[in-house]
Amino acid sequence: MALLRPENPQQARLVRLLRDDGPRSRVELGDALGLSRSTLTAELDRLVARGLVETAGPAASRGGRRSSMLRLAGGVRFASVVVAADRVGVAVTDGELRPLAEAGAPIDVRGGPEPVIARAVELVEKLRADLGVAEFTGVGVALPGSVDGGASVAPAVLPRWQRFPVRDAFATELGCPTLVDNDANVFALGEQHVGIGRTFDDFLFLKLGPAIGCGLILGGSLHRGATRSAGDIAHLPLDEDGPVCACGEVGCLEAYCGDAGLVRAALATARSGRSAPLAARLAETGTLTVPDIAATATAGDPATQALVRDTARRLGQALVGLVSFVNPGIVVIGGAPEGLGHVLLAEIRGVVYRRSAPLATGTMPIVLSDLADRAGLVGAARLVSEHVFSAG
Secondary structure (H helix, E strand, C coil), rough: CCCCCCHHHHHHHHHHHHHHHHCEEEHHHHHHHHCCCCHHHHHHHHHHHCEEEEEHHHHHHHCCCCCCCEEEECCCCCEEEEECCCEEEEEEEEECCEEEEEEEEEEEHHHHHHHHHHHHHHHHHHHHHCCCCCCEEEEEECCCEEECCCCECCCHHHHHHHHCCCCHHHHHHHHCEEEEEEEHHHHHHHHHHHCCHHHCEEEEEEEECCCCEEEEECEEEEEECCCCCCCCCCCCCCCCCEEEEECCCCCCCCHHHCHHHHHHHHHHHHHHHCHHHHHHHHHCCCCHHHHHHHHHHHCCCCCHHHHHHHHHHHHHHHHHHHHHHHCCCCEEECCCCCHHHHHHHHHHHHHHHHCCCHHHHHHCCCCCCCHHHEEEEEEHHHHHHHHHHCCC
């Protein structure tokens, strides 16, 4: 039976509750949503008939006649695609957004969208075959940088992807509803569903890496803004005399704190003679990478540690304004280079707690995400589930 969307807001609330909280008894569902027994029974019966919900056995007795447990139907399957600068990751999840299988492969986004999408579809189809999935309920896709209308509008990050119909390409290839959003938003959704942000209605997710972004969960929902560009902090100006950014401006946050900015600072440090380990690595390979920087810093090189701390202080300066304006319950940081997370975190905390109003930060933790890539894979499934599980 083809899987259909909920017919009305009551059904949408029911399936979202089952998605977020797992199997529940009829009594628990009625209590949580405030529905009368007759309304609840009628809506659940319709959801079962439509193939979205199924019975999962009897519930624990609360006295009297035992209620039955309900869960999302076993046929509900979402696919997730997370595109990074050098890699694509995919997963298939169940209706509760638990990854059932994952895969990934190296890619180069500079080659354009067609080969990346083809590789992602190939990986998803392999997982579909391995799991015996007949059809997908929906596909969620995360892209680095800004997204508008299912297409990338971030030429500095995805230079050959401008306005390419990514959403339509995946929908055509995989034959199901598809949603596309920027990766910071998607990672924030993953943190909201299974991460540290689950217990907070208001939080910021700061995504580091080649492209810097910020996902905002406000009032329990992803905040996108009037033109869906909220959280696009990569090009906040920090210094009018700073380095040239990929966007063409100077002194942007990403120019200092993105992976390319880190490498630029490391090259300058190596060439100036301030770091013998970085200079030796540069002489050996002809270039430097973020893992080189992390390895040199963790090995105790003072000059490399200083440039990492300087990067963190700039990130902290950007967060001071965001924290004061948004007043989140928590700040979650993801995408930190392996080995540098706690160094970055310590410096960021120092700046934010020192320069922000005590009322805004007195009870606000700043923490590293513990989900790694899973935040994106779960978040992409959450993204499309919000669409599929809305009233049709």
